[in-house]
Amino acid sequence: MSVHVGNSETAATFPQAAKELLGNAQLRQNVRRATETIRNKRAKVVAEMPDWEDLRNSAQQIKRNVLRNLDTYLEQFEARCAEAGGQVHWARDADEANRSIIGIIEGHNEKEIIKVKTMTSDETRLNVALEAAGITPYETDLADLIIQLGDDKPSHIVVPALHKNKTEIRQLFLEKMGLTELGTQPEDLTAAARSYLRERFLRVKVGFSGANFAVAETGSVCVVESEGNGRMCVTLPDVLITMLGIEKIVPTFDDLEVFLQLLPRSATGERMNPYNSIWTGVTPNDGPREFHVVLLDNGRTKVLADPAARETLHCIRCAACLNACPVYRQTGGHAYGSIYSGPIGAILTPQLHSMEHSQSLPYASSLCGACYEVCPVKINIPEILIHLRQRLVESGDTTALETLEMKVAAFAMASAGRLGAAQKLMRIGQPFANMMVPAWTNSRDLPAAPKETFREWWAKRT
Amino acid sequence: MSSAKREILRRVREAVGGQLEPPAPPTRNYRQSGALDLENFIEKLHDYNAGVHRCAAADLQTTIEHAMDLRGKHRLLIPPGLPAGDRFIHDNGLTYEEIDRSEGALTACTVAISITGTIILSHSPTEGRRALTLIPDYHLCMVREDQVVETVPEGIRRLRDFRTRPITTISGPSATADIEMIRVKGVHGPRTLDVILVS
Amino acid sequence: MLISLFIACYNDTLFPETGKAVVSVLERLGHTVEFRAAQTCCGQMHYNTGYRPEAVSLMRHFLEVFQGAEVICIPSSSCVSMIRDHFPGMAAEAGLQNEVAELLPRVYEFTELLVDKLGVTDTGATYPHTVTLHTSCHSLRSLHIGDRPQRLLRSVRGITLVELPASDQCCGFGGTFAIKNAAVSTAMLSEKMQCILDTGADVCTAGDNSCLMHIGGGLAKQDAPVRCVHLAQILASGISDSKILAS
Numbered sequence: 001m002s003v004h005v006g007n008s009e010t011a012a013t014f015p016q017a018a019k020e021l022l023g024n025a026q027l028r029q030n031v032r033r034a035t036e037t038i039r040n041k042r043a044k045v046v047a048e049m050p051d052w053e054d055l056r057n058s059a060q061q062i063k064r065n066v067l068r069n070l071d072t073y074l075e076q077f078e079a080r081c082a083e084a085g086g087q088v089h090w091a092r093d094a095d096e097a098n099r100s101i102i103g104i105i106e107g108h109n110e111k112e113i114i115k116v117k118t119m120t121s122d123e124t125r126l127n128v129a130l131e132a133a134g135i136t137p138y139e140t141d142l143a144d145l146i147i148q149l150g151d152d153k154p155s156h157i158v159v160p161a162l163h164k165n166k167t168e169i170r171q172l173f174l175e176k177m178g179l180t181e182l183g184t185q186p187e188d189l190t191a192a193a194r195s196y197l198r199e200r201f202l203r204v205k206v207g208f209s210g211a212n213f214a215v216a217e218t219g220s221v222c223v224v225e226s227e228g229n230g231r232m233c234v235t236l237p238d239v240l241i242t243m244l245g246i247e248k249i250v251p252t253f254d255d256l257e258v259f260l261q262l263l264p265r266s267a268t269g270e271r272m273n274p275y276n277s278i279w280t281g282v283t284p285n286d287g288p289r290e291f292h293v294v295l296l297d298n299g300r301t302k303v304l305a306d307p308a309a310r311e312t313l314h315c316i317r318c319a320a321c322l323n324a325c326p327v328y329r330q331t332g333g334h335a336y337g338s339i340y341s342g343p344i345g346a347i348l349t350p351q352l353h354s355m356e357h358s359q360s361l362p363y364a365s366s367l368c369g370a371c372y373e374v375c376p377v378k379i380n381i382p383e384i385l386i387h388l389r390q391r392l393v394e395s396g397d398t399t400a401l402e403t404l405e406m407k408v409a410a411f412a413m414a415s416a417g418r419l420g421a422a423q424k425l426m427r428i429g430q431p432f433a434n435m436m437v438p439a440w441t442n443s444r445d446l447p448a449a450p451k452e453t454f455r456e457w458w459a460k461r462t
Numbered sequence: 463m464s465s466a467k468r469e470i471l472r473r474v475r476e477a478v479g480g481q482l483e484p485p486a487p488p489t490r491n492y493r494q495s496g497a498l499d500l501e502n503f504i505e506k507l508h509d510y511n512a513g514v515h516r517c518a519a520a521d522l523q524t525t526i527e528h529a530m531d532l533r534g535k536h537r538l539l540i541p542p543g544l545p546a547g548d549r550f551i552h553d554n555g556l557t558y559e560e561i562d563r564s565e566g567a568l569t570a571c572t573v574a575i576s577i578t579g580t581i582i583l584s585h586s587p588t589e590g591r592r593a594l595t596l597i598p599d600y601h602l603c604m605v606r607e608d609q610v611v612e613t614v615p616e617g618i619r620r621l622r623d624f625r626t627r628p629i630t631t632i633s634g635p636s637a638t639a640d641i642e643m644i645r646v647k648g649v650h651g652p653r654t655l656d657v658i659l660v661s
Numbered sequence: 662m663l664i665s666l667f668i669a670c671y672n673d674t675l676f677p678e679t680g681k682a683v684v685s686v687l688e689r690l691g692h693t694v695e696f697r698a699a700q701t702c703c704g705q706m707h708y709n710t711g712y713r714p715e716a717v718s719l720m721r722h723f724l725e726v727f728q729g730a731e732v733i734c735i736p737s738s739s740c741v742s743m744i745r746d747h748f749p750g751m752a753a754e755a756g757l758q759n760e761v762a763e764l765l766p767r768v769y770e771f772t773e774l775l776v777d778k779l780g781v782t783d784t785g786a787t788y789p790h791t792v793t794l795h796t797s798c799h800s801l802r803s804l805h806i807g808d809r810p811q812r813l814l815r816s817v818r819g820i821t822l823v824e825l826p827a828s829d830q831c832c833g834f835g836g837t838f839a840i841k842n843a844a845v846s847t848a849m850l851s852e853k854m855q856c857i858l859d860t861g862a863d864v865c866t867a868g869d870n871s872c873l874m875h876i877g878g879g880l881a882k883q884d885a886p887v888r889c890v891h892l893a894q895i896l897a898s899g900i901s902d903s904k905i906l907a908s
Contacts, residue, residue: 019844054492061488069485071474078467084626090466142638142649186646190638194649201650202558202597218625228596228636228650235592236558246470251485253625257618258492260631271506272578272614272633275651277592280626285555286591287628297470305477326831330848364842366835366849367709368798389711398711406707410715413670413702414722423674439843443850444878447675454668454677458696 003299004094005352006122006153011337013360018335027163031155031332034162035323041269042320042374049265058258060378063314066249067304073216073249074295080219084281086291091243093298094124101126101208101241102133104292108239110135110206116223116233117141118210119157119317120243120296122339123352126208137208138200140229142193149176155333155341157319158267163332197229207237207288211244212316213259214293217252220280221293224263226273234277240288245296247304247313259316262376266318299352308387312347314377319344321371321381327364336361343371343381350388359397362388416455423453496612499576503610504659506579510634511647513656522604522660526568529602529656538602539567539594543587553594561593566600566652572624574610575617580633581605581657582617584624592628601632601652606660662692664774665730667723669737669870670702676870682897683736683771686784689897694734699726705743708751710837717751724760727767732778736771736893738800738868744768746803770800771893772809772868782812787899789819793862794892795853795876796828797869810868810892817895823860827852834875850879857887868892 011017021027046052066073078088091097097120105113113130115121115137127137139148143161147154150172154160161169166186173192174182182192209230213222221242223230234240250256256278264273282291303312322328322342333341338349338358346361362385371381392398412422427449440446452460507514513532517525530538530549539561540550550568553561561567570588574581581603583589595601611617621629636651647653664687668680684694704719723744727733735741745765752761775781794814800806814822833839833849840846853876857865863886867873870891877889 015842015844018842022844022848051492054490058488058490058492065483065486065488068478068483070478071471072485074471074474090464090470092466092469096466190646190649197650202562220626226636226649227638231592231596231630232650235596246474251487253622254615254618255488257615258488258490260618261492261614270633272575272580272631274632274634274636276629276631278629278631280628283585283628286585287593295470297473301470301473301477304474326833326849327842327845330845363838364845366798366831366833366838366846368831368835369802370798370829370831373802386709386711389709390713391711393711393713402710406710406712406715410707410712410718413719416699416701419670419673419701426674437840439840440878442843443847443882444875445881446878447874450675450677452677454673454680455696455698457677457681459698 002093002095003352003354004123004125005299005349005358006125006339008338008349008353009357011358014335014337014364015360017337018331018364021331021335026165027332028330030163030165032329034156034159035329038159038269039323042266042323045265045269045271048271049261055258055262056376056378059262059376060314062250062255062258063377064311066251067247067310067313070246070249070304073251074246076216077214077219077249078295080217081281081293082219084219086219086281086293089292089294091294091296091298097124097243097294097296097298098126098129100294101243102129102135104239104241105135105206106133108206110239112136112138112204113206113208114138114140114200114204114233114237115144116207116209116225116230117144118243119339120210120245121208122154123298124296138197138204140197140200140233142190142227145193145197146172149173153334154339156322157317157340157342157344159319163334201229201232201236205237206239206241207233209234209240209242211242211248212263213256214244214249215251215253215256216249218280220253220278222256222276222278224260224273225275225277226268228275231275231277234279235287237288239290239292241292241294243294243296245298246300263316263318266320266374266376299354302354303348303351306351309347309351309384311379312344312351312384314379315344315348316377318376320374320376324370324374326368326370327366336364344379347381347384347388355388355391355395355397359392362392420453420455492615493613494615496577498610498612500607500610503574503576503579506576507657510579510655512634515656515658516661517658518661522658525658526602526604529658533566533600533654533656535565535600537565539564539598541569541588541590541594544568544570553590558593558597561597564598566598566602567594568602568604569595570604571609573617573620574605575614576610576612578614578633580617580631582621582629582631584621584627584629586624586627592630595630596651599652600654600656602656602658604658604660662732662779664692664694665727665733666694666696667700667703667727667733667735667740668696669735669740672737672870675874676891679736679870679891679893682891682893683734685897686775686893687734689785690779690781692779697726697730703740703743705739706836708743708747713751717755720748720751721755721757724757724764727764731767732774733768734771734774735768736868736891737870738770738797738804738806739871741768741770742799742803770804770806770868772806772813773804775813776809783816784813784896786896787818788895790864791821791823791862792864792866792895793823793825793857793860794828795825795832795857795865795867795872797867797872798831800868801829806868813892813896814866818899820895823862825860826856832872832876834872836871839875846875847879850875854879854883854885858885863887864895865889866892866895
């Protein structure tokens with residue numbers, strides 16, 4: 001089994017990566033501005049919805065039900081999709097997914113594909129595998145195009161190039177698109193992207209997409225987008241391959257009414273995003289004549305197997321948690337070393353890896369709870385972070401020093417007598433404490449130990 | 463059954479094993495319908511910089527031509543299910559390049575949602591295949607007042623008979639906020655949308 | 662009313678003045694305070710860091726100590742949050758579901774006690790300073806404390822209250838997070854301190870000394886002209902038989 005989640009297996013730990021990124025003032029300013037903008041937009045459109053909590057509750061119930069009966073719904077989806085002319089493939093892990101996709105493309109003797117954004121393909125490192133097989137993938141989302149042209153990495157789930165400003169992007173386009181001149185405003189940059197990509201949309205025979213939702217009842221697939229490149233990639237090519245995580249299933253077509261309200265408002269602060277495309281199998285004379293779906297596991301069944309953390313799979317990739325997170329605000333997404341960053345990344349990434357990698361991520365949180373407040377599918381992220389910390393403690397993946405400290409503290413607090421004794425020791429040891437905890441004292445003074453504790457004062461009083 | 467499928471289903475069953483809860487629909491306490499506010503629908507379209515024309519059914523033809531004149535359009539592509547005319551070319555299997563060279567497309571729609579300013583096509587013969595309203599730079603869409611509903615759930619329910627057709631929801635021209643969070647319109651897809659609201 | 666005080670382990674050790682202030686306020690309102698000396702800790706640090714069995718033991722001890730106490734007052738939102746949000750989940754494995762269910766209605770954070778249980782918004786305090794209120798994440802999102810602290814502060818004679826901008830943003834303490842991710846914690850602290858300095862207040866207050874220790878530590882390191890004082894100490898101020906208490 002080879003689960004991949006981008007390159008997270010070899011990423012630096014969060015504290016290491018964060019420390020470095022904190023020195024990048026431009027990045028931090030870009031991240032602050034971007035997250036504040038979407039956060040405010042989200043707040044405004046959510047405030048318009050008196051039934052917002054009802055929608056969240058329904059979404060949570062729908063997802064809970066799906067996960068508890070996932071086998072039934074997956075088989076139902078496959079049957080309906082196949083009846084409508086789609087071909088369903090199952091992929092246990094990243095390598096199997098990549099092999100299936102390459103197999104389909106090679107079967108058509110094609111050497112290039114146009115892609116619309118899907119994090120699953122970043123997860124499986126599809127582009128690397130395609131290039132190794134001599135197939136060129138063209139990213140068509142503006143942000144992914146920016147990332148691809150710049151040999152960069154995405155730093156946000158919905159706005160992946162959030163860490164770049166327009167000056168940087170303009171420079172990149174000038175170099176990589178071979179342009180001799182280019183305006184400086186965002187409109188000029190998007191116009192350049194439009195021309196650059198249009199030629200590909202009309203010509204390339206194989207398209208690749210992800211999907212936001214897959215409807216079991218009808219075998220339909222739904223792509224939610226803003227730019228229109230999704231419509232291009234799922235409509236114009238002869239052959240379409242769509243990969244989606246097995247947790248993206250929803251039971252009925254009507255369930256879309258819940259998610260199509262929650263997702264746009266949460267992700268981009270809009271009442272509705274510009275385009276949604278829903279299709280079922282193959283439609284004669286309208287769109288691709290061949291349609292393949294790749295159902296991806298890649299560690300999701302591991303997440304499913306932990307009842308306390310299963311709701312991680314409710315995620316609809318809106319990134320509202322990233323925009324609300326005060327930690328993400330300081331560091332941006334690269335600090336997490338995973339394509340899934342921010343609060344959801346901190347719980348999803350290590351779990352996909354069965355907790356063997358990305359072990360610093362569950363600690364990359366002050367447990368403030370802002371994420372849970374905005375999560376449209378009510379994932380209790382702080383609770384799951386604590387649960388994952390517990391799993392790491394149980395598997396012995398914490399430092400010996402920390403375990404010792406925690407056990408000593410628990411011992412001291414087991415009784416008031418011991419606590420009193422420990423407090424006296426602390427008073428004596430204050431100067432040593434100052435020296436031993438530079439992590440604290442580099443930026444904060446330690447409080448002076450008072451001459452008597454509260455319990456000592458109380459004891460004298462009575 | 464492929465071994466991958468068998469294995470994944472096995473893992474799924476093992477993962478949730480012993481959690482005996484049959485499939486169940488959710489409670490739906492959210493708003494499922496609302497009084498139609500047509501003026502609000504028009505306002506949402508204006509927010510998107512869509513042009514909006516209103517007319518009675520009898521005046522539809524002249525309104526179409528008027529809308530086309532305002533945009534400087536001489537001839538538009540139309541789906542096979544709309545009637546022919548001097549200023550219209552039927553899309554009977556045009557190539558992508560031919561569609562790309564056109565001035566735009568005129569279509570009907572299936573349903574529209576007021577609260578979000580959304581127009582939904584289910585690509586029937588009067589709406590045309592998806593490429594027809596995707597490749598051109600201009601889309602002129604006819605929406606009957608009785609096709610407009612207030613809420614998203616009502617819109618989704620109106621699609622019930624067409625669920626397995628290709629469906630496209632359009633809420634304004636395409637946009638991106640990928641550059642410094644500044645919303646820029648018109649990346650791919652028609653950059654100009656006009657709506658004729660027919661009573 | 663007999664009110665049982667759970668002081669919170671870190672208040673006991675580092676901020677006894679907060680406990681004294683709570684006692685002072687409650688006694689002045691005519692109530693009797695008891696301090697069950699066997700108390701230790703609610704288990705939050707262990708629970709949050711992933712040491713659940715240790716947290717369960719501490720919970721068990723807490724339940725034993727406070728058996729029969731009719732009203733428990735806690736001047737720490739994070740401890741109250743630990744008890745309300747997490748004791749129920751741990752109760753099952755300890756076989757203590759009934760005890761926990763029976764405990765929860767008796768637990769009050771200090772401002773909850775004053776406003777909800779005792780019906781008091783004026784503690785008779787005088788505190789002629791410009792004060793800004795930091796709302797801890799636990800009080801905001803777990804306790805839904807609302808405007809109880811403001812209502813109490815507004816009644817303090819001589820006080821000038823200034824609203825803190827971005828008050829819903831975490832100060833960066835987060836328990837062991839402050840050490841494990843010290844760099845990010847400090848970055849978050851810097852923003853919080855800037856907001857506080859921008860208010861022009863002399864004093865920053867909160868219902869949680871955990872946040873105040875972190876914020877106050879940062880302000881002191883920068884020699885900033887702002888002190889951090891727990892809410893209870895402001896509400897106890899200017900009362901003739903208690904001292905004006907500042908850290």
